[in-house]
Amino acid sequence: FIQSNLRIEMISGLVLLSFVFPVLSIYEDQIGLYDWHKTYIGKAIHHVVDKRAIILTTEKHMLAALCPKTGSILWKYSFTADDDVIGEPVLSGDIVVTYHETGHFRHWDLGTGQLVLDTKLNEKAGEHLCFASVSPDNIVKFTREEVRWGNAGGSKAVHIPADMKFAGLLRSGTQIEVLMYSTTTNKGIVVSYDGKDNAVQSYPVDLQWMKDEVRFTVSDNIIATLHGNTVYFKLIGETAFGQVLLSEMGVTWPVNKLKSAGKSTFIVSGKDKAAILAVKDGALKAVKAMNKDTIGLVAGSDHITLISPSDNTVSLVQLSNGFEHHSYELEEISEGRGFVTSLNILPSSHPCSLVTSVKIPGLLLTWDDGSITVVGSTDKCGWVREESLASVVSATMLDLPASSVTPINLKKHSNPLSTWTERIYNQFNDLQKMINIYFGSGFGEISPEMERDSFNLNKLIFVMTASGKAHILHSNNGRIIWSRYLSFMAPLSNGKYSVHLVRTSSHYPLPALLAVIGASHNGEQTKLAVLNPIDGSIQYRTDYSSKLAQVQLSSAEDNEFVKILLVLTQDNKIHTYPPNTHSLVQNLPIFFTLLHPDSMELKGLTMKGSEALETWSTHIRGDKVVALETKAPNDAVYSQGRVLGDRSVLHKYINPNVMAIAVESGTAEKIQVDVQLFDMVSGIQVYHSRHKQYSGPVHLLLTENWLVYHFYSTKLRRYEVVVVEFFLPHGIKASEFSSLNPYQPPFTVQQSYISTSAITSMAVTTTLKSITNRAILFGDTSGRISLIPKAVLDPRRPTVPTSEDRVEQLIPYKPQLDLAPVAYVSYNNILEDIRGMVTGVTGLESTSLLFVYGTDLFFTRVTPAKTFDLLNEDFDYMLIGVVLLGLFLGTIITQALAENKALNKKWK
Numbered sequence: 003f004i005q006s007n008l009r010i011e012m013i014s015g016l017v018l019l020s021f022v023f024p025v026l027s028i029y030e031d032q033i034g035l036y037d038w039h040k041t042y043i044g045k046a047i048h049h050v051v052d053k054r055a056i057i058l059t060t061e062k063h064m065l066a067a068l069c070p071k072t073g074s075i076l077w078k079y080s081f082t083a084d085d086d087v088i089g090e091p092v093l094s095g096d097i098v099v100t101y102h103e104t105g106h107f108r109h110w111d112l113g114t115g116q117l118v119l120d121t122k123l124n125e126k127a128g129e130h131l132c133f134a135s136v137s138p139d140n141i142v143k144f145t146r147e148e149v150r151w152g153n154a155g156g157s158k159a160v161h162i163p164a165d166m167k168f169a170g171l172l173r174s175g176t177q178i179e180v181l182m183y184s185t186t187t188n189k190g191i192v193v194s195y196d197g198k199d200n201a202v203q204s205y206p207v208d209l210q211w212m213k214d215e216v217r218f219t220v221s222d223n224i225i226a227t228l229h230g231n232t233v234y235f236k237l238i239g240e241t242a243f244g245q246v247l248l249s250e251m252g253v254t255w256p257v258n259k260l261k262s263a264g265k266s267t268f269i270v271s272g273k274d275k276a277a278i279l280a281v282k283d284g285a286l287k288a289v290k291a292m293n294k295d296t297i298g299l300v301a302g303s304d305h306i307t308l309i310s311p312s313d314n315t316v317s318l319v320q321l322s323n324g325f326e327h328h329s330y331e332l333e334e335i336s337e338g339r340g341f342v343t344s345l346n347i348l349p350s351s352h353p354c355s356l357v358t359s360v361k362i363p364g365l366l367l368t369w370d371d372g373s374i375t376v377v378g379s380t381d382k383c384g385w386v387r388e389e390s391l392a393s394v395v396s397a398t399m400l401d402l403p404a405s406s407v408t409p410i411n412l413k414k415h416s417n418p419l420s421t422w423t424e425r426i427y428n429q430f431n432d433l434q435k436m437i438n439i440y441f442g443s444g445f446g447e448i449s450p451e452m453e454r455d456s457f458n459l460n461k462l463i464f465v466m467t468a469s470g471k472a473h474i475l476h477s478n479n480g481r482i483i484w485s486r487y488l489s490f491m492a493p494l495s496n497g498k499y500s501v502h503l504v505r506t507s508s509h510y511p512l513p514a515l516l517a518v519i520g521a522s523h524n525g526e527q528t529k530l531a532v533l534n535p536i537d538g539s540i541q542y543r544t545d546y547s548s549k550l551a552q553v554q555l556s557s558a559e560d561n562e563f564v565k566i567l568l569v570l571t572q573d574n575k576i577h578t579y580p581p582n583t584h585s586l587v588q589n590l591p592i593f594f595t596l597l598h599p600d601s602m603e604l605k606g607l608t609m610k611g612s613e614a615l616e617t618w619s620t621h622i623r624g625d626k627v628v629a630l631e632t633k634a635p636n637d638a639v640y641s642q643g644r645v646l647g648d649r650s651v652l653h654k655y656i657n658p659n660v661m662a663i664a665v666e667s668g669t670a671e672k673i674q675v676d677v678q679l680f681d682m683v684s685g686i687q688v689y690h691s692r693h694k695q696y697s698g699p700v701h702l703l704l705t706e707n708w709l710v711y712h713f714y715s716t717k718l719r720r721y722e723v724v725v726v727e728f729f730l731p732h733g734i735k736a737s738e739f740s741s742l743n744p745y746q747p748p749f750t751v752q753q754s755y756i757s758t759s760a761i762t763s764m765a766v767t768t769t770l771k772s773i774t775n776r777a778i779l780f781g782d783t784s785g786r787i788s789l790i791p792k793a794v795l796d797p798r799r800p801t802v803p804t805s806e807d808r809v810e811q812l813i814p815y816k817p818q819l820d821l822a823p824v825a826y827v828s829y830n831n832i833l834e835d836i837r838g839m840v841t842g843v844t845g846l847e848s849t850s851l852l853f854v855y856g857t858d859l860f861f862t863r864v865t866p867a868k869t870f871d872l873l874n875e876d877f878d879y880m881l882i883g884v885v886l887l888g889l890f891l892g893t894i895i896t897q898a899l900a901e902n903k904a905l906n907k908k909w910k
Contacts, residue, residue, distance in 0.1 A: 033829070036862060036863045037860070037861055037862035037863070038479055038480045038860070038861050039828075039831045039833070039858065039859070039860050040391070040480050040858060040859040040860075041075060041078075041834070041858050042062075042387070042388075042389055042391055042392035042857055042858060042859070043058065043060045043062060043064045043066040043075065043078055043387075043389060043392065043857070044060035044061045044062030044064060044372075044389055044392040044393065044857060045060055045061045045062075045368075045372040045389050045390070045392070045393065045469070046058045046059070046060055046344075046368050046374060046389070047059050047060060047061060048089070048090040048091065049344070049346055049366065049368070050090065050091050050092075050093050050098075051070070051346045051347065051348060051366060052070075052093055052112070053070065054070075054112060054113070055067040055068065055069065055070065055076055055112055055113075056068040056069075056070055056366065057091050057093060057098055057112075059087045059090070059091060059100075060389070060392075061393075062080070062392055062393075062834070062835065062857050063080060063081045063082065063083055063085075063086045063087075064078055064079065064080050064081070064857075065078065065079045065081070065087055065091065065098075065100060065110070066078035066079070067098075067112070067115060068374075068387075070348055070376070071384075072385055073374070073376065073384075073385035073386070073387050076113075076115070077114065077115030078115070079110075079115060080834055080835075080857075081102070083103075084103055084104065085102050085103055085104045085106075086102065086103050087100045087101070087102055088101050088102060088103060089101060093112070096111065096112045096113065097109050097110065097111065097112065097118065098110040098111075098112055101143065104122075105122050106120055106121065106122045107119075107120075107121050107122070107143075108120050108121075142178055142195050145162075147161065147162060147164075148160060148161050148162055149162065149180065149193045149195070149202065160193055160202055160204060162182055162191070162193070163182075163184075163191070165184045165186060165187070166182040166183065166184055166191060167182065167183055167184065167185070168180070168181075168182060169181035169182060169183050169190070169218040169225065170218045170219070170220035170225045171220060172220060172222070172223050172224065172225055172238040173222065173223065173238070174222070174223040174238045174239075176196060176197030176198050177194065177195070177196050177197070177238060177239070178194070178195045178196075178197070179192055179193070179194045179195075179238050179239075180192070180193045181207070181218070181225055181236070183207075183209055183212070185212070185214070185215055188208075188209045188210050188212050189206060189207070189208065189209055190206065190207035190208075190209045191204055191205075191206055191207065192204060192205055192206075192207055192241075205241060207236070207241065207242065207243065208242065208243075209243070211229065211232075211234060211243070211245070212229070213229075216229060217260075219260050219261060219262050219268065220262060221262035221263065221265070221266050221267060221268055222265060222266050223237060223238040223266060224236065224237050224238070224266050224281060226260060226268055226279075226286065227260065228257065228258075228259070228260035228270065231247060231248050231249060231257075232245055232246070232247055232248070233245065233246050233248065233260065233268075233270070233279065233286055235286050237281070237284065244284075244285060244286075246285060246286050246287075248270065248288075251277075251279070251286075251287060251288035252277075252288050253270060253277050253288055255272050255275050256272050257270045257271060257272045257277075258271075258272060259271045259272075263278065266280065266281045267279065267280045267281075268280075268286070339369040339370075339371050339373055339375075339487060340369050340370040340371045340487055340489055341369065341370055342367050342368070342369055342370075343368050343369060343370050344367075344368045345365055345366060345367050345368070346365070346366040347364075347365065347366070348364035348365065348366055348376065364376055364377050364384060365377040370469070370489075371390050371467075371469045371470070371471045371487045371489075372388075372389045372390035372392070372393065372467065372469045372471070373386060373387060373388050373389055373390060374386070374387040374389055375387075388473070388482060388485065390467040390468075390469050390471045390473075391465065391467065391473065391859060392856075392857045392858075393467045393468040393469060394465045394466070394467055394468075394837075394838075394855040394856075394859070395466060395467065395468050395493055395497055395498045395499065395837075395838075396465065396466040396498045396499040396500075396501050397463060397464065397465045397466075397501075397838065397840045397853060397855055398463075398464050398501050398503065398840060399461045399462070399463055399464075399477070399840060399842035399851060399853065400461060400462040400463075400464055400503060400507070400514065400516070400535050401454060401458065401461065401462075401506060401507050401508075401514075402452055402453060402454040402455075402458075402460055402461065402462060402507065403452060403453065403454060403507045403510075403514075403536065404453070404454055404507065404508070404510060451476065451478075452483075452536070454507075456845070457844060457845040457846050457849075458843075458844050458845035459477075459844050459845070459846070459849070459851075459863070460476070460477055460478050461477040461842055461851060462474050462475070462476065462477070462483070462535055463475040463476075463477055463840075463853055463861070464501065464516060464535055465855065466493075466498075466499040466501065466518060466520075468493060468497075469487075470487065470488045470489055470490075470491050470492060470493075470520070471485060471486070471487045471488065472485065472486045472487075472488055472518065472533065472538070473485045474535055474538065475859075477851065477853070477861055480859060480861060484537065484538040485538070486533070486538045486540075488518070488520070488531060490522075490529060491518070491520035491521070491522075491529045491531065492520055492521050492522065492523045492525070493520060493521065494519070494520060494521050494550060495521070495525065495549075495550075499518055499519065499520045500518070500519040500520075500550070500553045501516065501517070501518055501519075502516070502517045502519075502553065502555045502567055503515075503516055503517075504516070504517050504532070504555065504564050504565045504567055504579065505562075505563055505564045505565065507536075509562075509563040512562060512563060513534045513536055514534070514535050514536065515532050515533070515534065515535075515541060515564060516532065516533045516534075516535045517530065517531075517532050517533075517567050517579060518530070518531050518532075518533060519550065519553055519569065521549070521550065522545070525549070526548075526549065527545055527546060527547060527548070527549070528545070528546040528548065528549060528550040528569065528571055529543075529544075529545055529546075530542075530543065530544050530545075530546070530569065530579060531543045532579065542579070542580075544579075544581075546569065546571050546575075546577055547571075547573075548571035548572050548573040548575065549571060549572045550569070550570075550571060550572070551570045551571055551572045551574075551594070551596055552570045552594050552595070552596060553567065553568070553569055553570070554567075554568045554570070554592070554594065555567055555568075555635065556568055556587050556590060556592065557590070558586045558587045558590060559586075560580055560583055560586060564579075564580055566578055566579070566580070566583050566586055566587050567579040568587065568592065568609070570594050570607075570614055574607070574613055574614045574615075575612060575613060575614075576609055576612050576613060576614055577612075584611065584612055587609070588609075588611075591608075591742070592608065592609035593606060593607070593608055593609075593617075593659070593682060593683050594606070594607040594608070594609075594614055595607075595661060595680075595682035597622075597627065597630065597663070599626070599627050602621060602622045602623075602624060602625075602627070602665075603619060603620070603621055603622070604619070604620050604621075604622055604663075604680060604685070605618070605619045605620075606618040606619070606682065606683065606684075606685050618684070618685035619685070620680075620685050620687075622663065622665055622678070623665070623667070623676070624665030624666060624667040624676055625665070625666055625667045625668075626665070626666045626667075627663060627664070627665055627666075628664050628665070628666045628675070628698055628699065628700050629662075629663070629664035629699070629700040629701065629702045629711075630661065630662070630663050630664070630702070631661070631662045631702035631703065631704045632660075632661045632662075632682075632704065633658055633660065633704055633705060634705065634768075635658075636768075637658070637705055637706065637768075638768070638769075638770075638771060638772040639654070639656050639706050639707075639772055640771055640772040640773050641654075642654055642656060642735075644729075645810075646806065646810060647804075647805070647806025647807060647808070647809035647810040648806050652729045653729060653730040653734065653735055654706065654707035654727075654728070654729060654730070655688075655707045655728035655729055655730050655739075655748035656706065656707055656739070657681065657688075657739065657741060659681055659682045659683045659741050660679055660680065660681055660682065660688060660704065661679070661680050661682050661704075662677065662678070662679050662702045662704045662709055662711075663677075663678050663679075663680065664676070664677050664678075664700040664702060664711065665678065666698065668694075672694065672695060673695070673696060673697065673716075674692060674693060674694045674695070674696060675692070675693050675696045675698070675700055675713060676690065676691070676692050676693075677689075677690070677691045677692075677693070677700075677702075677709075677711055677724075678690050678691075679709065679728075681741050682741075683741035683742065684741050684742070686747070688728070688747055688748065689709070689726065689728070689747075689748075689750060691724070691726070691752070693713065693715070693724075694717070695715065695716045695717035696713050696714065696715055696716060697713070697714040697715075697716050698713065698714070699713075700712070700713045701713075701761060701762075701763070701764045702764075703764045703765070703766060703778065705766050705776070706772075706776075707727055707728045707729065708725060708726060708727045708728070708792075708797075709725075709726045709728075710723065710724070710725050710726075710764065710778060710795065711723075711724050712724075712757060712761055712764065712780075714760070720756055720757075721756070721757035721758070721759065721760055721761075722754050722755065722756060722757060723754070723755045723756075723757045723795065723819065724752065724753075724754050724755075725752070725753055725754075725755070725795045725796070725797045726750050726751070726752045726797065727750065727751045727752075727797050727798070728748040728749075728750055729748055729749055729750075729751070730748055731746045731748065731749060734746070751797045751798055752797050753796075753797035753798075753799065753815070754817075755795065755817060755818070755819050756817050756818045756819060757780075757819055758818075758819060758820070758821065759782040759783065759784060760782060760783045761780045761781060761782045761783070762781050762782065762783055762835075762836045762837065762856075763780075763781040763836050763837060763838050763839050763854075764778065764779065764780060764781070764839070765778075765779040765781075765839035765840070765841050765852070766778055766779065766841065767779065767789075767841055767850040767852075767864055767866050768841045768842065768843050768850055769843055769844075769847050769848070769849070769850055770843045770844070770845065770846075770847055771847055773847050774847055774848055774850075774866060774867045775791060775792055775793065775866055775867050776791075776792045776866065777789050777790060777791045777792060777864070777866035778790050778792065778795060779827070779839055779841070779852065779864075781833070781836035781839055781854060781856075782836075784832070785828075785831075785832035785833040785834060785836065785858075786826050786828050786831075786832070786833070787826060787827050787828040787833070787836075787839070787852070787854060787860070788821050788825050788826050788827070789825055789826075789827050789864060789866065790819065790821070790825065791866055793811075793813060794813065794819070796812065796813065798812060799812055799813050799814065799815040799816075800812055800814065800815060801814070801815045802814075827852065827862055827864055828854075828860060828862070831860060833854060833856055833857075833858045833860050834856055834857035834858045835856040835857040835858075836854060836855075836856040837855060837856045838854075838855050838856075839852060839853070839854050839855075840852075840853045840855075841853075844863075846869070846871055846872065847871055848865050848867060848868065848869045848870050848871045848872065849863050849864070849865050849869065850863070850864050850865070850866070851863055851864075852864050
C-alpha cells in the first residue's frame, strides 16, 4: 500500500513538472533572433582609472566598472536616488570604497563588484562635505558639524564651529588635512588626521588677507586660491599660507581661473592664455605659458595633459623634460560630441602615440553629450560608449527606404509625355542597377541593410536624448546608423522633444523628413530642426521667439508631399513648416487645446489666419495635474462596433479628439485622484471618476474606445488597474458622430483589477489594420515587460458567465491579474529604469514591434494573436511539395486514363 502511494505521488510529480518546465523557458535558439538588449550606465560624474578597471559613478545613480581595453561593462550596481554615491570613489588595492546619501560606507571587490563590507559610522546628521579612505578599513568623513574617523568597530569625532566653511581636503600618503574657514573672522581651522597612529589634531590658520568670499583649489598636497593678482597657497603640514604675485612670475595678462592639474600643479588662465604653476623649493612658480585657455586637465607620472575648449586641442607638457610642450587636435574624435568635459590618464599598458615624438598613456575623455571615449594607440578612438542613449526622452519608428530598384517617381507632371519619358528613364536605371547587383559591382544608391524588407519588419528607430543628441538605430541589431549632436536645442518643459514625421520614405526620389521641436537652453524660445533620417543632415532650422504651446501635424500636404506642421507658441502665433504655407490649411478644421497647470484651466483655440483664437475655457477642479494622455494620431480602428452574444451591436465611442487628465487633490493624509476625459474640440467633459486614498504615480493609456489607468490604493494597499470602455447611446452610429455637433455623452462600462507590481510605463500593441486583438504592455519597476491581452482586461467580464457571455467568449471575472512567466516578452532580461515604450506596425497583421527605452534599450517583436499569417518554422516544405507533385502527376495520369476510357467507350 505504501509503495503504491509512493508510485502515485511520483507519477503526479512528473506530470506536474511536465506542465511547469516548458512554461518557465523559451527556445534557446530564439534568444537574440528577433530581439536585442543594450546596456548603458549613463553620463559619468566621477571616474577613477586603474589598469584593471575604470570605476565610474553616473547620473543614473550607478557605480560601474569598465574594461580599459574594450570599454565593456565588467560589473555595475544601481542605487536609488536616496542612496546615491556621493563624491568620487576611492580605490584602495583591490577594494573600491564609496560613501552614500544614507551615510553608509560600502566596500566593493574591484574584480567582481561583489559587496564586501557595508558599514555606517555612528555619525551626527549634517551636510556631507567629503570623505577619504586611508585603507579599506579606515574611513575619514567630513560634514559641516564634525570630522569623524573610524571603521566598522567604532568611530570618533571632532566638532567643527558652526560659522566655518569647507575649503578643501589635502592628502599626502596616510596624512589627511581639511581646511575650514570663516569669512566673518578671517580665520581658519585645519583638522589633520594621520592614518599611521590614527590620531587627529587641529590648529588655527590666519587668513587676514581674505577680504571677501574666495574659492579654494586643491592639488594633492597643496591648496591655493586666486585673489586678484595674487595666489595664496598652503602645503600640507604647514601652519600658514604663502603668497606670490603673478606679475613676478611673468604672468602679465589678466587671469580669472585657477584650476588643479594634479601632482601639486595648477593652471591659471585668462581669455586666451594660460600658465602652469608648480611647486619649487616650497613655493609656487610659473614654469610654462601657453596661448590657449584650458578646461580639462590631469597630471600623469611625468606630464600634464590639458584640453582647450575652443577647438578641443590636447596639450602635453612634460614635467621631466623642461616642461616641453606638444599639441594635437581631436578633430575626428570630437566630431558630433561637443566639447570635452573631463579627461583622465589610462595606465601605461595602453600606450597612445598621437604625438609621434612622445609616447604617452592613452586618454579617457568624457564629452558634454554624455559619451565616453578612449584615445588608443592611434589618432582614432580606441573605443566609444554612447552613454547619451541611457537618457533617451523621445523615440519613434520609421520605415526604411524602398529597395535599390528605383520606385515610381511620384512627382506630379502636367504633361503625360513627361510622365512617360521619366518612367522609361527610371526603368532603364532599374535595369542597370539590377545588372550591377547581379555581377556584384554595386548595390545602387541604398545599401542592402538600409533597404525595406518584404514584410517591413526592419525599421529605423529615431531617438532624442536629454543632452540633445539625436541617434538613428537599426531595429535589426540596435546598431547606431548615425548620430548628430543638436547642441543648440534642449528638451521642452515636459522633459521631452516633439518629434513628427512630416514626409515618409515613400515619395522617391524625395527623402523622408523628420521634424524635431525643442526649447532653447534658457527655455524662453522654441527651436525647430528638420532632419533627413537616412543620413542625419539638417534640412531646415529656425527659431521662434516665444515658448512652445502645442504642435500639431495636419493632413494637408504641399506640392512636395510634406505635411504641414503647425507650431503654436505662447503668444498665440501659429507658425508653419514648410514656411508660409498657412493658405494650405485655412479651410481645414484646426483646433488646439492648452492646459495651464498653474491656474488649472483648460482652453480650446481655433486657427484664424496665423493666429489662434480662444473658443472655450473650463476650470479643472483639483490641485495638480499628475498625468495627461491623448490618442495617437495614427490610431487605426478596424471595427466600429462590438457584437454581443444576443447579436445586438454596441457602437464604439471612437472620438480622436479626446484627452485624459489625472488630477490630484486633497490633504497629505487623504489624497484623491480624479481621472477625467475631455473633448478637445467642444470642451465637454466625457467621463469622470474619483479614487480616494490613492498614491501616485498615475499612468494613463488611451486608444480606440477604451481607457486604462494604473495607480496605488493606500486604503487597500495594492496596485490597481482600471479599464473603462465607452459606447455611444442607443440609436447613434459611430459614422454619424461629430465633436462639432451636440451629442449625448457616451455610456461607460468599467472594471478594476489588482495588479501585482508597480509600473513605470504603459503601451498598446499596434498593427497595420488593427484586425489583430490588441494587448497592453506594462513595464514594471523590476525591469520586466509583460504583455496582457485586452480580453483579460475586458470590463465586461462576468462573474458568472451566461450562455450569451460564452457565445461572446468572455472570460470569467477574476480580480487578480496573475501573469504566467510566458507573458513577459523580455523573458530573463532585466531592464534598468524603464521610462517609455514605443510600438510600431509591420507588413504582417499579426506582428507588432516594441522598443523600450530607459537606462537600457530593448527591442523585440510581439504577436498578441500568434503568427496566424505566417507558416510555422517547422513547416514541412518537402512533404507539401511531394504531395503537390503527386497530385499534379495524378491529375495528368487520371486525365489520360479518362480520355482512353472515353475513347474505348465510343468504339463499343
